[in-house]
Amino acid sequence: SDAVLLEAGIQRAYCLLAASDSDSGNTYIVLTAKALNPRLFVVARAGQAASATPMLRAGADRVISPYSIGGRRMALSALQPLMVDFIDTLATGRHGEQILAELEASEESGLAGMTIEGCFQTCPGATVLAVQKASGTTQVGPRGTTVLELGDRLIVLGDEAELEALRPTPPAEPAEEATPERV
Structure with missing residues (x-):
């Protein structure tokens, strides 16, 4: 809610991580936070690929899908393990x-x-x-x-x-x- 974000200091914040396990909840957090601080850099978690577009429309600067990242990492670990170790x-x-x-x-x-x-x-x-x-x-x-x-x-x-x-x-x-x- 607005009150919780304001109490947390959203107006002074540089960035926000919207990382709840609910895509609709994260979209609402992004929308509310950007309304209170338009300069805020927001990274949101999306469990479903289809949720990325609404989160970006709501104002997220980056949308991260842990499942997509995990899948790519598994494939790279199998095909190019040294590169994965280097990135780590x-x-x-x-x-x-x-x-x-x-x-x-x-x-x-x-x-x-x-x-x-x-x-x-x-x-x-x-x-x-x-x-x-x-x-x-x-x-x-x-x-x-x-x-x-x-x-x-x-x-x-x-x-x-x-x-x-x-x-x-x-x-x-x-x-x-x-x-x-x-x-």
Whole structure:
């Protein structure tokens, strides 16, 4: 309900996972959440393939079918087991000091307008695996001469400390003055 989502802080939220076991319930959650926060990024679970379209119409940004994913994974495990193991390794996020990270070419990051090669001079061990252009097209294994545009998103494998230096730091919230009630 609206009240539950508002109490949970939906208006301040960045994303929402609608993961109940009811497709109609998830569609309603998506519709309600998007009405309360149109900028919200919503990922919804669909048990039936036919439920994906109504969820997308309701405002879901992504619809995930665990059965479809499971079936593809089983087939890949049988046909290309090393690739599945590699994807699992990447998905865990940490590989020694290496991490898989998603970066955005935004005004805050300073990456927009630069080439990939120029952006990563301070990260010599980083590998840009893909760039999703603001238009929605994805370049896998982009060249170093690729110019990043505002809104482009990168998937990078690299040293955690080096990659963190490329992330914009959020603005500090103003400090609240201490009052006798808070001391």
